[in-house]
Amino acid sequence: MNGIKFAGIDLGTSFIKGSILDEDGTHLVTIRTKAPSILTPSPGWTEIDPFEYYFVFRRFLRKLLKNIKGNKIYVGFSAMAPIFIPVDNECYPLYHGILYNDVRAKKEIEELTEKAGDLVLSENGNPINNQQWLPKILWFKKNYPNLYDKTWKFLELTSFILCKLTKKVVTDKTMLQEEGLLNYKKREISNKILEALNIDKEKIPEPLELEEVADTFTIDDKEFIINAGTIDFIGSSVSLNMLDAKKLAIILGSTGVISYSTSEPKIDKRLYLDLSPIPNLYYVNGATAAAGIFVDFVMKIVGMKGKYKKVDKMLSENRIDTEGLVMLPYILGERTPIFDPNAKSVIFGVTNTHDKLSFVKASIEAVAFSIKHHYEILQELGYVSENIYLTGGLSNMKIVQKILPSTLNSPMIKIEEGEETIGDSMIAMVASKYYSWNDIKKLNEKTFYGSSLMPESITYLTKNYIIYKELYKKLRELFVL
Numbered sequence: 044m045n046g047i048k049f050a051g052i053d054l055g056t057s058f059i060k061g062s063i064l065d066e067d068g069t070h071l072v073t074i075r076t077k078a079p080s081i082l083t084p085s086p087g088w089t090e091i092d093p094f095e096y097y098f099v100f101r102r103f104l105r106k107l108l109k110n111i112k113g114n115k116i117y118v119g120f121s122a123m124a125p126i127f128i129p130v131d132n133e134c135y136p137l138y139h140g141i142l143y144n145d146v147r148a149k150k151e152i153e154e155l156t157e158k159a160g161d162l163v164l165s166e167n168g169n170p171i172n173n174q175q176w177l178p179k180i181l182w183f184k185k186n187y188p189n190l191y192d193k194t195w196k197f198l199e200l201t202s203f204i205l206c207k208l209t210k211k212v213v214t215d216k217t218m219l220q221e222e223g224l225l226n227y228k229k230r231e232i233s234n235k236i237l238e239a240l241n242i243d244k245e246k247i248p249e250p251l252e253l254e255e256v257a258d259t260f261t262i263d264d265k266e267f268i269i270n271a272g273t274i275d276f277i278g279s280s281v282s283l284n285m286l287d288a289k290k291l292a293i294i295l296g297s298t299g300v301i302s303y304s305t306s307e308p309k310i311d312k313r314l315y316l317d318l319s320p321i322p323n324l325y326y327v328n329g330a331t332a333a334a335g336i337f338v339d340f341v342m343k344i345v346g347m348k349g350k351y352k353k354v355d356k357m358l359s360e361n362r363i364d365t366e367g368l369v370m371l372p373y374i375l376g377e378r379t380p381i382f383d384p385n386a387k388s389v390i391f392g393v394t395n396t397h398d399k400l401s402f403v404k405a406s407i408e409a410v411a412f413s414i415k416h417h418y419e420i421l422q423e424l425g426y427v428s429e430n431i432y433l434t435g436g437l438s439n440m441k442i443v444q445k446i447l448p449s450t451l452n453s454p455m456i457k458i459e460e461g462e463e464t465i466g467d468s469m470i471a472m473v474a475s476k477y478y479s480w481n482d483i484k485k486l487n488e489k490t491f492y493g494s495s496l497m498p499e500s501i502t503y504l505t506k507n508y509i510i511y512k513e514l515y516k517k518l519r520e521l522f523v524l
Contacts, residue, residue: 078096216251277320
């Protein structure tokens with residue numbers, strides 16, 4: 044292969060990360076840099092400036108390859124998604140990119156659900172929900188009709204960057220599935236959904252499979268061969284070797300994801316259904332609006348912003364009693380399993396014995412409770428797995444490694460290298476045609492390692508979880524006032 048390298052880059056809310064694998068799959072380097080700031084023009088609204096990400100992407104690519112030999116690099120990349128970016132015929136954004144956890148389209152969700160909810164569920168396998176493009180398209184059309192008329196294409200962040208690099212306008216089918224535009228069984232754009240919601244098919248980029256090459260571009264005499272880009276959790280899933288059925292993984296980063304691989308998905312309005320890169324394999328997912336985002340928020344308001352190592356050490360070495368202190372982590376509404384953009388965060392059960400560490404620990408427990416809520420649903424649906432794999436930045440905290448298995452009352456395997464960027468690099472390997480998905484499975488089996496996490500008996504967690512679920516039930520009507 045003459046020194047070919049495989050790069051994986053993930054565009055996240057907090058960081059942009061990148062990894063390089065050698066031609067035999069050896070991990071050479073992983074680096075990261077701070078991501079552009081998320082914009083919040085109104086409460087519950089979240090946006091990005093696509094151009095900022097594009098310029099950071101180009102600079103980051105140079106930095107990632109600074110000491111790497113070889114002039115031919117296959118690139119797989121991923122991003123937080125879905126992000127809705129309307130552009131003109133020069134790929135110039137007509138509006139900031141609207142993020143997956145943005146809650147502005149509440150009314151449009153209700154309107155579209157009444158109009159075509161059953162159709163979308165049947166075709167796409169998902170209810171009309173906050174993260175999809177569908178309600179955002181309608182919101183944009185209502186509020187900015189002139190800009191809507193000028194819109195040439197709707198793009199994701201990955202497809203926007205690709206358009207700026209190569210002038211080619213394509214998207215990945217895994218993205219289209221999350222956007223709500225795909226027939227999941229046929230793996231093709233659903234004309235029924237487009238017709239029912241009056242969406243112009245010409246505005247949708249050409250769909251590609253994940254392992255297809257989108258185009259090539261050159262920077263500093265290096266040739267890059269790149270795919271259409273995918274969702275961050277797909278990259279994580281590949282790195283976790285979720286390329287066969289009956290595997291379960293929890294990914295705790297800015298948001299929380301619990302994902303189960305199956306060839307026989309059961310459609311359920313409480314969960315997401317996503318495509319796997321493997322034909323006839325699906326991911327049944329729970330995805331929260333905030334995990335690390337919520338812990339960050341609580342640490343900031345108690346004056347401990349960014350002090351993760353210090354807080355982790357203190358929480359791990361000291362007994363902090365949070366019995367009766369329960370939080371709802373819904374600072375950005377909530378995605379699964381309640382699909383409620385009106386949901387709010389709550390701090391319940393505060394007494395004069397609680398201090399800063401109590402609040403931080405309760406925020407971590409709230410994230411664990413949100414994962415347990417999904418885990419119970421997966422069990423209810425009959426999905427079984429021998430192991431639960433745990434990865435993501437938040438999972439590196441020792442206190443999280445104690446609380447999460449104890450909350451779920453289940454052993455876990457903490458994977459040391461479950462990075463989106465490793466998975467993205469492996470996707471690039473398949474796109475190169477030098478490797479197959481079976482080769483990636485074998486490579487993962489050789490490099491896959493982790494440590495066992497055993498649940499502990501923490502009796503108050505059971506009581507606090509009951510309070511957690513009851514709080515939302517009793518307060519949800521107040522959230523809309």
